[in-house]
Amino acid sequence: MDQNLNTSSMRDHEVNLFSGAFSTSCERVPNSNEVENSQELVSYFEDVCFIAISGKRKSGKDYFANLLRKEIMNRLGKTAAIIHISEPIKRAFAEEQNLDLEKLMSSSEYKEKFRRTMVHWGEVERRKDPTVFCRKSLEYLMQDSPFKPIYLIIADCRRPSDLTFFSSFNREIPLLHLRISASPTTRRSRGWIFFRGIDDAETECALDDAPFDILVINESERTLKLSMNMVIRAISGKPLRRIMTL
Template identity: 40%
Template structure:
């Protein structure tokens, strides 16, 4: 299971609960570093694309934060778990194909097996980033507890992982978030 994309200088694996701000943080980092230097990779992309093909659904609508996606979320999680049981790295290997930027931000790492795959494939250049937000902040962003989703491995698989290389607190304090992003950007630039 060797690297299938280019040789990255740094792979940051972002994880966190729904509405914690994983996409917001990775997009903010990419906009500051530049798309030519920094690629945002989404494990959910190939999962949703294949799920849409097999179930005759609109792939583009599964990508956004819509009620359309929410209607299929539970079944998509079940289906994705079946695929991962057959091949734990099936979605990881797809997202790295042809990526040429030196910095990779995987915006939606959800399982220990995802972290293991990247560590085995890319070794010491792989780091983990946990984005955390208070439940109140997540609710203000539209989060509501959904049984079968928020208590499933796709949301809880890294709750007890511990030992994250970075923790970004995204509770709604813009200044505090900016300080943390600047620190992470400094680290990223040191790897270029």
């Protein structure tokens, strides 16, 4: 992804990277039965550290998720993996519609062509079972990954129920919710165009007012580096410094 970003819209504004109250994004679920997890999933993931990423289209969620995985492995020497809640949606949708799954998983025009239909299809399935795709994403990881990660990054959380689901596993270490932010100008430079029925739908807006732990500003290399340092400090358990001006 092109990271020659427009910083003019953000440079003169004060931005607080740290939301203030760590782990306010997801209260610890007192009873795992409140979320329909299979016992196998609970047992496997109960000691995994979950990191949830949310943000608008073209804000750079996948880009940051990949950077974060590399930082965790290189700087902290820990294992990390990335999952997408959208992957089981796209797998099933691609099979049903006879589409190219690899292209559907990418940030391509091919995916955008089918996005509206796929979103509607996913919503119908989700109404039958609100956590079906969250569970499937974990099941795919168990099936496909050669190792059990210490840190698991969910690159595309879209609803409060997603955060609640993933926060229900590890009772010792709360889920860390990262909100990726980029200005409309920057997002447009990455190919974003507003589409009614997509950008104003629940899949894009349900977490707009949700509390988060750290705000990641993906406007320039500088803001991204500052944000990444904040995230690594949080993951490492070090005190977080309040950064007011980017």
